C-alpha cells in the first residue's frame with residue numbers, strides 16, 4: 540500500500556517552524572514563529588479579503604510553495620543526466636524571466652544539507668530552508684515508447700523525501716497570488732489552507748495533491764490517488780485554478796472539480812484545455828524541439844500565472860503557459876531563456892495594450908473567455924518561439940536526434956544546472 544501524500548503530521552500535530560540548520564536564508568517570518576504556535580492570520584486575512592473585494596492596487600507579490608529536488612535521469616538503467624528539479628525551480632525560473640517589473644515573489648522550499656544546486660541561479664535567488672533530512676530526489680526512468688502525446692513518457696521513483704512544508708514555514712503576510720507546487724507530498728493540506736488564507740488567488744498543481752509513494756525500501760514508485768478522497772478536496776472551492784496533466788486528469792474528477800474551480804488540463808504537444816463552470820476552451824500549442832519533457836507542466840503553470848499578472852484572461856494566459864511549456868521541453872533541466880526571446884515576449888505583452896496591474900489577481904475577478912486578441916497573441920508568440928528554436932538548433936545540433944528518451948548519452952547539461960558537487 541503506497542503511503543499517501545498527506546500521511547505527514549496532520550492538523551492534530553501543532554504546526555511548527557522547520558529547524559534551520561544553516562542560514563541559507565531562512566524566511567524571517569518562519570524563523571520568528573514560536574515552536575508549536577498556531578499562526579494567527581486574522582489581521583492578514585482581513586486585509587487580503589479587503590483587497591479581494593476592492594481589487595485595490597496592492598503589491599503584486601506572489602508566494603511559491605514547493606521543494607527543490609534532485610532529478611537523476613536514467614535510460615536503460617544508465618544515468619544520462621543529473622539536474623536541479625522540483626516544480627518550484629521551474630516555476631521560479633519562468634516568473635523571474637517573464638513577470639511584469641512590478642511583480643515579485645517569495646519561495647518557500649526545503650532541501651537537505653546534501654543539496655547540490657545551492658549556487659544555481661534559481662536557488663541562489665530564492666534560497667531554500669535547510670533541513671536535517673536529505674533533499675527530495677527522483678529517479679526519472681525514460682521509456683522509448685511514448686506512443687501518443689498523452690502517454691506517460693517516463694516513470695518516476697522518489698528515492699528521498701525532504702521534510703514537509705508546515706503552515707508556520709509560510710511568511711506572515713498577505714500575497715496577491717500563491718502557487719502550490721509540491722512534487723513529493725510536501726505541501727500539507729493545512730499548508731495549502733494557510734496559503735488560501737494568505738493569498739488573494741491560489742493556483743495549484745494537481746501533482747502536489749494526488750501523488751502517493753511506495754516506501755523508499757520498496758523503490759519509491761509514484762502513484763496517483765483520487766483527489767476526492769484526500770483532505771485537499773474540501774479546499775477546491777477556495778482555489779482559483781487547478782492544473783493537471785492528461786495523465787493526472789482522471790484522478791482529479793474533472794466534472795465535479797470544474798464546478799468548484801477552473802481546471803486546466805495540459806496535453807503535451809497538443810497544448811491545453813481549460814474547463815470552468817459553464818464553459819471550456821482549447822488553447823493551441825507552440826512548436827518545440829523536445830529534448831527533455833521534465834518541467835513542462837511546471838513551466839506551463841508559471842507561464843499561465845505570468846499571463847494573469849500581465850492582465851490576460853485565463854484562456855489568453857494559457858497561451859503564455861503553452862509558450863513556456865514548449866520552452867521547457869527544449870532543454871534539459873531548468874531552462875535558460877535567450878534574452879532576445881524574452882525581450883520579444885515582453886514587447887508583445889506591452890504592445891497588446893493590456894491594462895496593468897492585473898485586475899484578475901488583484902480583484903480575484905477572473906475572466907475565462909478568449910479575447911479578440913487571442914489569435915494575434917498566438918501569432919506573435921509563435922515568432923518568439925521560432926527565435927528560441929533557431930537558437931536551440933545553432934547551439935545544440937545534437938538535439939536534432941530526438942529527445943532524451945531516445946538518447947543513449949546526454950552530452951551536456953543545461954547551463955543553469957551545474958553538476959552536483
Ligand SMILES: Nc1ncnc2c1ncn2[C@@H]1O[C@H](COP(=O)(O)OP(=O)(O)OP(=O)(O)O)[C@@H](O)[C@H]1O
Nearest residue numbers: 784805806807808810832833834835836861864865
Ligand atoms: N513536445 C511539446 N511541444 C510543444 N509544447 C509542449 C510539448 N510538451 C509539452 N508542451 C507544453 O507544455 C505543457 C505541459 O506539458 P505536459 O502536458 O507534458 O505536462 P506534464 O506532463 O505535467 O509535464 P511535467 O510533468 O514534465 O512537468 C503543454 O500543455 C504544452 O503547452
Ligand SMILES: O[C@H]1[C@H](O)[C@@H](O)[C@H](O)[C@@H](O)[C@H]1O
Nearest residue numbers: 610624625626677722834837
Ligand atoms: O523536477 C521534476 C518536476 O518538477 C516535475 O514537475 C515533477 O513531476 C517531478 O517529480 C520532478 O522530479
